[in-house]
Amino acid sequence: MLGPRLEGRNGVALVPPTLEHFRLHPAWEVQPEASRFMGPRFGELTPEKQEKRFKETADGQTQIQWTIAYEGEPVGFTGIFHIDWVRRDGETGLFIGRHDLYGRGIASEAVRLRTSFAWRELRLRRVHNWVALANRGSRRANEKVGYRRMGLLPRSYFRSGEWYDEWLGEAFANTFPTDDLTARLDVPQRGSGDESQHAGE
Numbered sequence: 001m002l003g004p005r006l007e008g009r010n011g012v013a014l015v016p017p018t019l020e021h022f023r024l025h026p027a028w029e030v031q032p033e034a035s036r037f038m039g040p041r042f043g044e045l046t047p048e049k050q051e052k053r054f055k056e057t058a059d060g061q062t063q064i065q066w067t068i069a070y071e072g073e074p075v076g077f078t079g080i081f082h083i084d085w086v087r088r089d090g091e092t093g094l095f096i097g098r099h100d101l102y103g104r105g106i107a108s109e110a111v112r113l114r115t116s117f118a119w120r121e122l123r124l125r126r127v128h129n130w131v132a133l134a135n136r137g138s139r140r141a142n143e144k145v146g147y148r149r150m151g152l153l154p155r156s157y158f159r160s161g162e163w164y165d166e167w168l169g170e171a172f173a174n175t176f177p178t179d180d181l182t183a184r185l186d187v188p189q190r191g192s193g194d195e196s197q198h199a200g201e
């Protein structure tokens with residue numbers, strides 16, 4: 001599935017991916033600065049493969065993906081994958097291809113929007129994420145919306161002459177920062193007369 005547009009703060013938005021966005025991924029993914037923590041260096045990054053990936057993403061019923069936009073430009077992608085609708089659990093991921101924009105809070109805002117959507121729209125129970133332990137920026141962006149370490153896979157993959165451990169984080173709706181959640185909720189005020197439509201929630 002292609003995720004709907006979610007307007008965020010500080011110029012960040014999650015927008016529905018297009019084939020043109022998918023065609024940007026290979027150039028992003030081969031840059032050492034961006035792919036450093038992405039595991040072994042191989043993959044099929046042809047235009048034909050990207051077209052196939054785009055169609056599979058759009059058709060897929062167990063994943064939802066967005067393009068991360070910053071000041072109107074596509075700069076990366078994020079999503080919830082392998083969604084188990086019975087367990088209400090999904091695996092999350094994020095990639096920012098424009099390394100000249102690192103450190104501006106783009107990942108933090110993208111993770112906040114994605115996680116809020118997981119609770120408020122998809123009604124998931126849990127989300128989880130594998131992150132290289134050394135990838136502090138990614139772990140931190142997840143931790144700020146409630147992900148906590150629930151496991152560690154030592155020597156998960158070998159790349160450029162060294163082993164990488166992987167951190168497994170998980171988050172639940174009740175661990176999401178409440179100020180961030182309520183700030184964007186259209187909660188009716190007491191006495192405004194429209195409480196009834198939310199009765200039972």
Ligand SMILES: CC(C)(COP(=O)(O)OP(=O)(O)OC[C@H]1O[C@@H](n2cnc3c(N)ncnc32)[C@H](O)[C@@H]1OP(=O)(O)O)[C@@H](O)C(=O)NCCC(=O)NCCS
Pocket residue numbers: 033034035036037038076093094095096097101102103104105106107108109130131132135136137138140141
């Ligand atoms: C890792 C990545 C997601 C961070 O994106 P970003 O937009 O630069 O992150 P933010 O600016 O939102 O920063 C998130 C937090 O991590 C910290 N951080 C960011 N980069 C960091 C780095 N290289 N080292 C240490 N801390 C870092 C920030 O200070 C911030 O913490 P704070 O809010 O407590 O100050 C981005 O660099 C990226 O996509 N890299 C390539 C792909 C990748 O590794 N994806 C994740 C796979 S799990």
